[in-house]
Amino acid sequence: MHFTTYEFIAFFAVILIFNSLGALLNTGFRKISLIVFSYYFYYLFNFEFILFLLAISIITFVFSTILTNRLFTFRKIFLSLGILSILSVLVALKYFDFIITSLSTYFPQILQSITLVDIITPIGISYISFKSISLIIDTYRGTVSSVKLVDVFLYLSFFPQLLAGPIERYNGLISQISLTNLSNIDFSKYAFRFCWGVFKKLIIVSALFSNDLMSIFQIPEKYSAIDLLLGIYLFSAYIFIDFSGYTDISNGLSGMLGIKCGENFNKPYSASSISEFWKKWHISLSNWIRDYVYIPLGGNRVGKFRNYLNLIIAMTLAGIWHGANLNFLIWGFLHGLLIVLSRISLFGNRFKFVGVFITFNLISLLWIFFNTESLDVAFEYFKGLINFNSDYILLSYANIALLIIAIIIHNYEDQVISIVSIFINRFRFFYQGIFLGIILWLVFELAPETTPFFIYYQF
Amino acid sequence: METLLKNIGIYLITLLVLSLFKSYKLSFELETETFYSQSNQISSPKYIPELSPTPISISLDSIINKTKEVNDAKIALMPKISELKFLLVGDSMIQGAVGVQIEKRLLDYQVVDVYRFGKPSTGMSRSDFFNWNRKTDEILKDYSPDVVIVMFGANDGQSIWADKKWVKLDDPFWDATYERKVEEFSQKFFDNNVKNVYWVGNSISRYEYYSEYMKKINNALISYSQKKENFIYISTWEDFSDSSGNYMHFTTTPEGSKKVLRAEDGIHFTNDGGKIIADEVVEKLKEKFRF
Numbered sequence: 001m002h003f004t005t006y007e008f009i010a011f012f013a014v015i016l017i018f019n020s021l022g023a024l025l026n027t028g029f030r031k032i033s034l035i036v037f038s039y040y041f042y043y044l045f046n047f048e049f050i051l052f053l054l055a056i057s058i059i060t061f062v063f064s065t066i067l068t069n070r071l072f073t074f075r076k077i078f079l080s081l082g083i084l085s086i087l088s089v090l091v092a093l094k095y096f097d098f099i100i101t102s103l104s105t106y107f108p109q110i111l112q113s114i115t116l117v118d119i120i121t122p123i124g125i126s127y128i129s130f131k132s133i134s135l136i137i138d139t140y141r142g143t144v145s146s147v148k149l150v151d152v153f154l155y156l157s158f159f160p161q162l163l164a165g166p167i168e169r170y171n172g173l174i175s176q177i178s179l180t181n182l183s184n185i186d187f188s189k190y191a192f193r194f195c196w197g198v199f200k201k202l203i204i205v206s207a208l209f210s211n212d213l214m215s216i217f218q219i220p221e222k223y224s225a226i227d228l229l230l231g232i233y234l235f236s237a238y239i240f241i242d243f244s245g246y247t248d249i250s251n252g253l254s255g256m257l258g259i260k261c262g263e264n265f266n267k268p269y270s271a272s273s274i275s276e277f278w279k280k281w282h283i284s285l286s287n288w289i290r291d292y293v294y295i296p297l298g299g300n301r302v303g304k305f306r307n308y309l310n311l312i313i314a315m316t317l318a319g320i321w322h323g324a325n326l327n328f329l330i331w332g333f334l335h336g337l338l339i340v341l342s343r344i345s346l347f348g349n350r351f352k353f354v355g356v357f358i359t360f361n362l363i364s365l366l367w368i369f370f371n372t373e374s375l376d377v378a379f380e381y382f383k384g385l386i387n388f389n390s391d392y393i394l395l396s397y398a399n400i401a402l403l404i405i406a407i408i409i410h411n412y413e414d415q416v417i418s419i420v421s422i423f424i425n426r427f428r429f430f431y432q433g434i435f436l437g438i439i440l441w442l443v444f445e446l447a448p449e450t451t452p453f454f455i456y457y458q459f
Numbered sequence: 460m461e462t463l464l465k466n467i468g469i470y471l472i473t474l475l476v477l478s479l480f481k482s483y484k485l486s487f488e489l490e491t492e493t494f495y496s497q498s499n500q501i502s503s504p505k506y507i508p509e510l511s512p513t514p515i516s517i518s519l520d521s522i523i524n525k526t527k528e529v530n531d532a533k534i535a536l537m538p539k540i541s542e543l544k545f546l547l548v549g550d551s552m553i554q555g556a557v558g559v560q561i562e563k564r565l566l567d568y569q570v571v572d573v574y575r576f577g578k579p580s581t582g583m584s585r586s587d588f589f590n591w592n593r594k595t596d597e598i599l600k601d602y603s604p605d606v607v608i609v610m611f612g613a614n615d616g617q618s619i620w621a622d623k624k625w626v627k628l629d630d631p632f633w634d635a636t637y638e639r640k641v642e643e644f645s646q647k648f649f650d651n652n653v654k655n656v657y658w659v660g661n662s663i664s665r666y667e668y669y670s671e672y673m674k675k676i677n678n679a680l681i682s683y684s685q686k687k688e689n690f691i692y693i694s695t696w697e698d699f700s701d702s703s704g705n706y707m708h709f710t711t712t713p714e715g716s717k718k719v720l721r722a723e724d725g726i727h728f729t730n731d732g733g734k735i736i737a738d739e740v741v742e743k744l745k746e747k748f749r750f
């Protein structure tokens with residue numbers, strides 16, 4: 001059951017009623033009902049996924065409970081054990097096949113005896129693992145002073161964030177769920193934000209996701225430089241609208257439940273440097289990498305060279321977090337390298353427009369690694385960018401119009417959401433419901449038969 | 460309390476409006492469609508040339524040489540692969556790894572052109588959801604292929620919308636109905652001067668129940684391929700089954716490197732899996748075309 005289906009919208013009505021009852025009657029009831037609905041939601045993808053979620057929740061609870069005891073002697077050892085346990089699960093389920101198949105090409109004899117196991121990687125595994133690690137580290141640091149079993153279960157399974165974040169912190173989420181007063185929610189604003197996310201996904205993303213756009217990243221050697229260039233711009237628009245659309249849906253749902261979650265995007269393509277881009281793109285992941293990788297490595301409190309190295313390590317890890325693939329590793333590494341280069345100020349920041357232009361084009365070029373199956377295909381793509389033949393497939397009015405729409409959404413969606421929310425709030429609740437219902441119906445009506453999966457589901 | 464009730468009210472009214480529109484649309488939307496009107500015709504028997512009587516004293520070597528000469532002569536008469544235009548259509552398999560690998564192989568043989576169109580979640584069963592006959596007409600208006608390669612079935616293990624009614628999967632007429640859908644679809648290509656339609660069969664999947672559906676679909680395809688001369692069925696089942704006939708997610712190459720053949724869902728293919736299917740397609744093409 002996906003967020004953008006009629007079935008989910010009906011399912012959410014039940015959750016909303018239980019959540020409100022919980023807020024009125026008992027916080028415990030509210031939390032348990034949210035856990036039950038979250039597990040059921042996850043179960044609908046695959047029964048085995050909930051076993052993974054259960055296991056990771058228990059491991060997290062055990063280690064974080066031990067670490068909240070500040071007088072305990074072996075805290076550092078247990079911190080390492082806790083992180084290692086979560087990473088082991090992550091590696092076993094997500095990276096093992098990739099590691100073995102990659103190494104077996106070079107060392108077939110040594111790896112002959114290792115049998116690959118056919119296990120399905122749970123959706124959202126990287127998000128759940130990172131949330132779990134953040135809680136374990138936060139209890140060690142003392143940022144989280146106590147944990148409850150119910151809260152840990154809810155924190156890791158909270159359904160709006162289960163599949164593709166944002167990577168919320170324990171305190172931020174649990175403290176809000178523990179509140180009983182839901183009267184201050186701007187309900188219509190969050191409901192519209194949900195509709196806005198569904199619109200972005202079902203209409204704009206579906207329009208951007210064409211056979212030609214897919215094909216251009218699969219067999220780039222077939223296409224001209226103009227097509228390939230347009231392809232990376234269209235993909236830049238596609239990934240932003242797809243992922244920010246998911247965040248709109250996720251934050252809209254959380255908001256309707258009375259939980260305000262962190263934002264993941266802030267006009268990322270208007271960044272004038274790569275490091276600024278990472279403050280505006282997938283913000284919850286950037287913050288996680290900063291707090292739990294970059295700063296523990298020494299951050300900028302070390303020498304220049306070590307600081308640059310830390311940046312490259314952190315960004316490479318952010319890359320490999322996305323998936324078991326050399327392309328992601330290279331993508332992350334190059335982002336790290338470009339951040340370092342921008343610190344050495346190869347391209348200055350005097351003219352903001354020039355900075356934005358260069359940064360956007362560099363980011364767009366790096367998406368090639370992100371969206372191709374292998375390094376060979378990525379290199380073919382780069383090679384094709386100097387293939388000036390005259391066949392243009394993607395250069396159409398429709399695609400240019402889509403790019404313009406994407407720019408408008410990127411720059412002005414906050415204003416659109418605010419203005420429409422203010423407009424809706426002027427009416428009585430009955431008309432607000434009718435208005436939102438018509439919007440959703442129009443979106444469903446205009447959407448094509450099939451829409452692609454959210455890109456970030458695979459991570 | 461009042462705010463809470465108001466919020467729930469807003470949401471329930473939203474849901475109600477959406478449901479009303481949805482149910483209104485449902486009652487009118489099921490499109491009508493007519494089946495390909497011609498009755499199933501069993502293709503005429505192939506022309507079998509009369510053989511001249513073989514001399515009794517002929518040696519084995521000369522028979523082998525003669526056979527080779529005949530084969531060479533036959534191959535020389537076959538159309539060259541590099542002179543052909545290909546169309547690849549299907550569901551997510553064609554949009555993804557399988558289609559990509561077949562297209563890459565064809566481009567390696569420097570064929571005139573390849574046009575690939577894949578629509579995920581579609582198939583032959585649900586023309587109410589996505590009408591492939593209509594889409595095919597659109598494609599054939601702009602593109603005239605010589606050979607068509609099709610892969611459908613992954614989404615077809617369900618009731619079929621046909622003759623303004625649903626034919627359920629357990630209905631005894633399901634197989635025949637599916638076969639007629641395939642016939643109707645492929646006939647569109649034959650009517651547009653397509654030489655051959657190659658239909659890639661479905662493979663075993665991780666899930667037993669799903670594999671059973673795929674077997675059922677393959678049987679309908681095989682049945683039609685036996686009736687229609689230029690409709691060629693390509694089996695892929697064995698390529699992804701181990702020696703006991705069970706689902707195979709990985710394989711080890713003769714050199715010892717390990718490969719993942721299937722995607723996470725146990726239904727789709729990785730690029731390595733797609734390459735195996737592309738090999739099967741090329742083998743079948745070699746029977747009719749000169750490489």
